[in-house]
Amino acid sequence: MDHEAIPFPPLLELTSTQLEVALQNSASQVERLAQSVAAFARLGAEMCASSDPQVAAQGVRVTAEAERAMFAMQFHDQLAQRVEHVRDALGDMHDAMAAPRPPHVEALLEVIRGRYTMEDERRLFDVMLAHFTQAPHAPATSDTEALRSSVELF
Amino acid sequence: MRTILTVDDSTSMRQMVRATLQSAGYGVVEAADGQEALAYARGNPVDLVISDVNMPRMDGITLVQQLRQLPGYRLTPLLLLTTESSQEKKMEGKKAGATGWIVKPFNPTQLLATLTRLL
Numbered sequence: 001m002d003h004e005a006i007p008f009p010p011l012l013e014l015t016s017t018q019l020e021v022a023l024q025n026s027a028s029q030v031e032r033l034a035q036s037v038a039a040f041a042r043l044g045a046e047m048c049a050s051s052d053p054q055v056a057a058q059g060v061r062v063t064a065e066a067e068r069a070m071f072a073m074q075f076h077d078q079l080a081q082r083v084e085h086v087r088d089a090l091g092d093m094h095d096a097m098a099a100p101r102p103p104h105v106e107a108l109l110e111v112i113r114g115r116y117t118m119e120d121e122r123r124l125f126d127v128m129l130a131h132f133t134q135a136p137h138a139p140a141t142s143d144t145e146a147l148r149s150s151v152e153l154f
Numbered sequence: 155m156r157t158i159l160t161v162d163d164s165t166s167m168r169q170m171v172r173a174t175l176q177s178a179g180y181g182v183v184e185a186a187d188g189q190e191a192l193a194y195a196r197g198n199p200v201d202l203v204i205s206d207v208n209m210p211r212m213d214g215i216t217l218v219q220q221l222r223q224l225p226g227y228r229l230t231p232l233l234l235l236t237t238e239s240s241q242e243k244k245m246e247g248k249k250a251g252a253t254g255w256i257v258k259p260f261n262p263t264q265l266l267a268t269l270t271r272l273l
Contacts, residue, residue, distance in 0.1 A: 027165075030166050031165045031166050034166035034170060035169060037169075037170070037173070038169045038172060039173075041173040041174070041177050041262075042173060042176060044177065045176070045177035045178075063177065067261075067262040070170045070174065071260075071261060071262070073166065073170055074167065074170060074259035074260065075259060076166065077166060077167050077258065077259075078237055078258065078259070080164070081208075081237060117208050117236070117237050117238045118237045118238065118239070119238075119239045119240055122240075150257045151255075151257075151264055151268050152244065152256075153253065153254040153271070154253060154255070
């Protein structure tokens with residue numbers, strides 16, 4: 001295959017646009033789903049406040065299920081953020097390749113890494129691009145770590 | 155009724171936070187970014203603020219800094235709720251005046267327990 005003939009900039013732009021369209025198409029449906037889960041949680045709270053012990057007991061179960069659904073729903077938010085970071089990185093690569101004077105590879109990698117907001121994104125970047133960035137070889141976050149939420153009061 | 159201002163550019167995240175808070179009897183006001191939240195806070199006192207960090211127009215850490223300049227917000231609990239978990243960013247939040255840092259995904263029961271401690 002003649003690598004010189006591969007049109008990288010338009011392909012990068014196309015891939016970035018495909019991701020953008022996927023994000024936009026799913027956004028309204030996810031908002032609808034979130035509304036339903038929120039309504040479910042409100043219903044659970046109302047049932048818990050009932051003077052009828054049976055209804056109140058059912059309310060506790062509904063509330064627990066709604067809480068599990070709310071926790072799970074937040075992973076879509078994480079997914080959307082990660083896809084946005086990939087989309088933006090593709091845009092950065094497109095701009096670098098299309099520029100008359102491309103930036104130094106380290107500068108480009110710094111811009112891409114700087115877009116990340118999650119620790120496991122940064123770790124993955126460091127592990128996979130250690131050769132280019134001289135970053136310490138950190139292990140990728142485990143599935144268990146990614147599921148952990150934490151509260152820290154200062 | 156205690157009122158909480160929740161700030162996030164994700165509509166679905168705001169809905170999740172709103173549902174959690176309303177189920178515990180809190181009043182909820184929403185803003186889509188730091189600038190909108192600050193504009194609301196200038197004319198309306200709230201009992202607590204829960205804000206995302208990475209948002210367009212004004213991020214959560216800048217919002218915390220700006221809120222701490224307002225007379226009515228010097229002692230108000232300001233929580234940052236974010237996917238960001240680096241120590242460096244947490245320290246930025248603490249230095250700006252945040253009361254606490256919660257990493258998403260949040261656990262509704264854990265969030266409500268935190269609010270009970272602070273209010």
